[in-house]
Structures are given as structure tokens and as C-alpha cells.
Amino acid sequence: MGGKCDIELIDKKGKRVDGRTPEQLRDVKIEVGVLHGADGSCYLEWGGNKVMAGVYGPREAVPRRVQNARRAIVQCKYNMAAFSVDERKRPGPDRRSREISKVISEALEAVVLTEMFPRASIDVNIEILQAEAGTRCAGLTAAAVAMADAGIPMRDIPVACAAGKAGGHVVMDLGKLEDNFGEADLPIAIAPRTGEILLMQMDGHLTPEEFERAFQLAFDGCIKVGELQKKALMEKYAKAVPEGNGNEAAKEE
Amino acid sequence: MNEETSERRIVLPGELIGEGASLRPGQGAYRDRADGRIYASRVGVMGKHSGYVNVVPLSGVYDPQKDDLVIGIISEVGQSNWLVNINGIYPAPLHVNEVPWRVEFGETSKYLNHGDAVLVKVFSVDETKNVQVSMKDRNLRKLSGGQIITVDPTKVPRVIGKSGSMINLVKSYTDVWIFVGQNGRIWISGGDASMQVAIAAIAKIESEAHTTGLTDRMKQWLEEHGTVKPAGDAKPDEFAAPRGNSGNAEENKDASEETSE
Numbered sequence: 001m002g003g004k005c006d007i008e009l010i011d012k013k014g015k016r017v018d019g020r021t022p023e024q025l026r027d028v029k030i031e032v033g034v035l036h037g038a039d040g041s042c043y044l045e046w047g048g049n050k051v052m053a054g055v056y057g058p059r060e061a062v063p064r065r066v067q068n069a070r071r072a073i074v075q076c077k078y079n080m081a082a083f084s085v086d087e088r089k090r091p092g093p094d095r096r097s098r099e100i101s102k103v104i105s106e107a108l109e110a111v112v113l114t115e116m117f118p119r120a121s122i123d124v125n126i127e128i129l130q131a132e133a134g135t136r137c138a139g140l141t142a143a144a145v146a147m148a149d150a151g152i153p154m155r156d157i158p159v160a161c162a163a164g165k166a167g168g169h170v171v172m173d174l175g176k177l178e179d180n181f182g183e184a185d186l187p188i189a190i191a192p193r194t195g196e197i198l199l200m201q202m203d204g205h206l207t208p209e210e211f212e213r214a215f216q217l218a219f220d221g222c223i224k225v226g227e228l229q230k231k232a233l234m235e236k237y238a239k240a241v242p243e244g245n246g247n248e249a250a251k252e253e
Numbered sequence: 254m255n256e257e258t259s260e261r262r263i264v265l266p267g268e269l270i271g272e273g274a275s276l277r278p279g280q281g282a283y284r285d286r287a288d289g290r291i292y293a294s295r296v297g298v299m300g301k302h303s304g305y306v307n308v309v310p311l312s313g314v315y316d317p318q319k320d321d322l323v324i325g326i327i328s329e330v331g332q333s334n335w336l337v338n339i340n341g342i343y344p345a346p347l348h349v350n351e352v353p354w355r356v357e358f359g360e361t362s363k364y365l366n367h368g369d370a371v372l373v374k375v376f377s378v379d380e381t382k383n384v385q386v387s388m389k390d391r392n393l394r395k396l397s398g399g400q401i402i403t404v405d406p407t408k409v410p411r412v413i414g415k416s417g418s419m420i421n422l423v424k425s426y427t428d429v430w431i432f433v434g435q436n437g438r439i440w441i442s443g444g445d446a447s448m449q450v451a452i453a454a455i456a457k458i459e460s461e462a463h464t465t466g467l468t469d470r471m472k473q474w475l476e477e478h479g480t481v482k483p484a485g486d487a488k489p490d491e492f493a494a495p496r497g498n499s500g501n502a503e504e505n506k507d508a509s510e511e512t513s514e
Contacts, residue, residue, distance in 0.1 A: 060343050069381070119381075148266055151296060153294040154266040154267070154294055154295075156267035157267055191267070193292070230265055237296055238263055
């Protein structure tokens, strides 16, 4: 943010460096149930981001002292692979990944019906295989799908998307150059049904008007990605019950 | 979208599945306090049943219910109780008063040890999801010999079939003892060749649980791979399993009926 470059982030026709319009998302691809070891999983590609999310639980929270006698806790681990960026990233947790783990845990916990599983833990692992701006949004979006796949009771399927300001224009879903050399970045996560905000962070400077515009763009982006999440889940589960007669014993009657 | 009531459909968390004060949210559903409507909380198949709207989940961990028959594995031996892993969220205590033997204090390990498999019944689940299991019932026992395999707990009703039809089909073609626990653990005992066939059959049922006409296809598959031929109406393994294959079948039947409610 705020770095100097002579690249024109957005041209006179309103086209961005990667050829998108200001209101256009990068391509998002979601695959459900890709891991055998986890209770639920999701592989997501969002532009150049490649994210794998695995969910375990609900299971007994260990160590005992982290348990909550009244409800389940959501423990998220966000990790960037050493090869996820151009210059090798030093492996292991750092200040940034701990922050992202915390905000994603809290965003997800807000939608889970945690009171159904006292003393339990829902463990969410997010692995960034390839990073290209917006990994926390991609990670949260993937984690939400993996949680639905794991059969965890949730009020809604959370979804995240960012907007920001680059080259003097407010744009949706910042790309790598826009993120590095733009003026502001505003990632948000919402529960799409109610529009409740689960996460909101901001880096850089925006005027109140620009903020309103950026928020609206990010919100619209969330809704669009939310549709893709649902489509991906349906793709896996729709075949589970063929029309007409279904699983004769599995369902009632 | 909310008027097509009789139709079963797949729903996702947050999807509207009903409204009105007369309708109540059942399993896999919740009522939003803000607008009073009912939404799904899990991925599953929705259905309406005597005033409740339910979502039968298509994935998830085993959620113990009272009177479930499950296969547990002893995970810890205490002075007057054992902890049993029942494939649920928490380990379940099995107290010495709940076993069919007279156990002196501190002599628990003489009866059941770490790693032993037991057929137990869930006899209480409280509001904080503390589960207690019991072995004091007909047919509940320590399982010795045989093999235990695990399937997805949400697919157990399919493995059992309507009133045990599917599992009896497997039994009749393989001459093995099978017990299906509600927690997704299945105990199989019999000759090596027969067990291999039974395990393969169950794996096939699990992977094709969502397809229609599976019973017929399994029958065909077992006709080809089965180790014995079912002898007319007589249960071929009745003499091989005097302890109560019929009892087993009944348990299975009960179990499948429980889940279908």
C-alpha cells in the first residue's frame, strides 16, 4: 500500500491492469470435499490465489483450559506455504498469520451454532498454496464451504470479498499490483442472508464517500461469491438424493 | 419457494425452509429470532413431519441419541469406570454398575482393557451433551474376534436398509456375523474370505449410498461375489450364529426405525 510505481493501475477507459472493469471480480473456482482425512474440505481458486481448507470436528477441545463449558470454540489456523509467494516465505506462524487466524476464527464463530456443542472445538485449517492479494478473503470463503461440508450447524454460509482504491478509483477485489501500489484495501466478510458484517478491516486511506462506495462493491462481491459457494456445495450434494425416491431408509417414511 | 412443502429437497445452511408460529424447527433447523422464520443450519434433505421442519444431514459427526446401540472402544481404564470412544464428540464413561459383571473397585482392567471393543447402549445424554453408556442389556457384550470397520455415520441407515433389508442381504450371501452400530462402526466376524466379501460389500454400499435401486444392484453383486448362496427362506447363518443372528437382525431393525423417525 502506498508504494510507488509508474504503472497506470487504471486507464482512461476505466480498465484495470489485469483487464477487469472496476466492478468485476477475478475468476473464482470452488471444489468441495477434496480431502479424505478431514471431516470437511474445500479447494478454492480466486484469481491467482490457491487455497485449501480442511475442517475437523466438532471434537473435544484440547488442552482442557481452552474449553468453554457452554459452547464450542472455533480455532482457525491460517498458514502460507513457503512457496506461496515469489520470494520464499519463511515458514511458520508470524504476526500477520496470527492476526488473520484470529479474525477468521471470530468471523466463523459468529455464524456457528456453538451452543450445540459445549466443550468442543471446531478446527479450521487454511493453507495458502499460492498467494496473489486477498488471501484472507479467499481463505475465509474456502473455510466456510469446508465447514458446511463437514456438517457443522451454521446460521449461514459466511463469505468474504475485498474492495479498495487503486489509481484514484474505487475498485472491487484488488489484484496483486493494486494491492501493493494502490491507496486502500477494505476486506469484509458477511453472512449473506442477513447482511450481518462478520469481519471488516481497512488498510490505507479513504474518504467517507469512497468508503461507502468501496463497502458497497465489497458487499456485492460477497453476494456473487456466495452464489458460487452454494453452487459448489450443491454440485457435491445434489446427487446425494436423486429426484423421485431417495434413500429409502435414510430419510423418513 | 416456501410453499412446496411435500417435496424433499437439498438445503444449505441459511436457506429458508419454513415460516409461521405453528411450524417448529426440528433437527438441523433453527428459528431466526429477528424475523421468526425457520432456516436450515446444515447441508441436508429437508422434510416436514408432524409440525416440525427437519433437515436430515448428509454429513457430520455422530450425534449420540438415547438408546442408540453403538460400538465403542475402551480408551481409558479408571478405578471404577472406563472411558469409551464411541466415535462421537466426547468419550463416554461406562461405570462398573453398568456392566453385566460384579467388578471390585480397582479391578476394572480384569474385565475390559484399553483397546477392547464393546457393544454398548447410550443410556443417557444430558443437555451439556455428556453421554453415558451401558452394557446392561440383552446382547450387549465385549466383542472378541472379528474386525471393525468404520463408515460415515450419516450413511448408517442406508447400510442397514429398510428394516435391516440391506444388511440381511449381505449376511445371507456371506455367512458372517455383522453388527452395525449407530455411530458408524461395523463389527464383522466370520471366515476370512467371507469377511473380505462383506467388507467390500459395505464399502460399495457406502460409496453408492446416494443412488437408487442399490438393493437390487447389491443383490446382483453379491450373487457374483458372495461366498454362500442363501438357502431359500431359511437364514443360512442361523445355525452358525446361535447367539442370535435373529436377535442381531432385530436390533438392526430397531436401529433403522429409530433413525427413520
